[in-house]
Amino acid sequence: MAIHATSADALLSYSLATSPTDPLNASTDKDPVIGRLDITVGRNMTTAAYCRKIIVKIPIGAGAAHLTTVNTNDIKQSVTGGSDPGHGNGWTATAAAEGDKRVFTFTPGRAPEFTGQWAVTLVISQIPINKVVGKPVIEVIEETSPTNGNFTPKEPVRITVDKAPPGFLFRNLRPSKIMVENGEKVTLTWEIQNGTCVMYWDDKSDPNVNSEPKWTSPALHNTTGFMLQATSAEDASFVHTLTTAVTVAKPDLDTGHLNVYGNATAHNGLVVRGDLVARDILVVEGKTYTLDELQAKGITIGTDLGKGHLDIHGNTTAHDGLSIKGAANIMDGDLIHRLTVTMKEAKTFRFSTDGMIFGNADGGHALEFTIQRSSGSCTLNIARSSNFCFPAPRDAAVVAKTVPMGGSGPYPSTTFFFVPFGSGGPI
DSSP: OOOOEOEEEEOSSSEEEEEESSSOOOSSSSSOEEEEEEEEETTOOOOOOEEEEEOOOEEEEEEOOSSOOOOTSEEEEEEEOOOGGGGGGSEEEEEEEEETTEEEEEEESSSEEEEESSOOOOOEEEEBBOSOBBEEEEEEEEEEEESOOOOEEEEEEEEEEEEETOOOOEEEESSSSEEETTTTOOEEEEEEESSSEEHHHHHEEEEEHHHEEEEEOOOOSSSSSEEEEESSSOOOOOEEEEEEEEEEEOOOOOOOOOEEEEEESSSSEEEEEEEEEEEEEEEEEEEEEEEEEESEEEOETTTSOSSOOOEEEEEEESOEEEESSSSSEEOOSSSSSSEEEETOOOOEOOOOSSSSEEEOOOOOOOEEEEEETEEEEEEEEOTOOEEEEEOOOOOOOOEEESSSSOOSSSOOOOEEEEHHHHHHHOO
């Protein structure tokens, strides 16, 4: 599983892959592990940036927070790619000891412009992994600029490298399809050794997924994020998590307030668990039910005024006209929270419980999410038309924005979803 990361002000994007296993295993006297880190730089960026230098620091020591005890030239460094003139015209890689860190410096022959259309991979290999299970953090410091000048070091990008108990392996969580029809199921598969799993999705979980590395979901009606969490059979304190998402074509939609500024047409039934506000025209080709009260200045039901079937069991207010050609059901309550950010400005979300954010960067605009916590922050860059799924901790502020921002309007909005793991939601 590639780990994607950036910092609050870093201009480049990074993803980490480890070998010979994912995650890496701690060494034993009997089975020493020689590990390798592949840090891919610049893939799927939405804003171009120039780069003069990239520095990588790995922690040296024998503890859980360290990667290796070796701080010598026995560890090797190299660069894959970057030989084209526009990609750096060849990169050099050097290393030196710096206290309890091994510092690797990767320098292009000329400052390249990273555009998201190409990448280089910084390789650190021949690493003797130490013998203690843990989660050491490597730091990546870039010297970059939005223009070809005034290069400055940015805040470090911090990437956790799991050191699992010996023999633990957990990787390759994959859905049988990345998009399904509404009501269709999907089968997830993965690889695991010396561990047990629990599957999480929506507000549900299933611990009975350990007879084989294969699980079939219930019928899906919304784009759904899945999180598979594995615990080491040897050391229950070590937990490793994989995530993926499946898009549902023509999904059901559970929402609170719905503001419609144009035509809204439901071809079967419309179920609203909250307020429904139509500022122009709402056309429903089906039955309409409300659990309390319907208020409207003008109502057209069926093919003739005042004809058709209308059951109301909630509050429905239409400030102009409500045209209903069939059935709509208006009820109450929701489990999946719909979040919206406009092209005009960034928006910050906070949550009263842990959960997951997932969706699709549709509408022709890329997305950028910055997860801010007291321990640091990271930024996820989502390319256009890409599915995404990531955890949203309760103690985090999630800043979302479309890329690019600004413009003179009108300002289209991008929507995505928050699934709480407990009782709660956005605050």
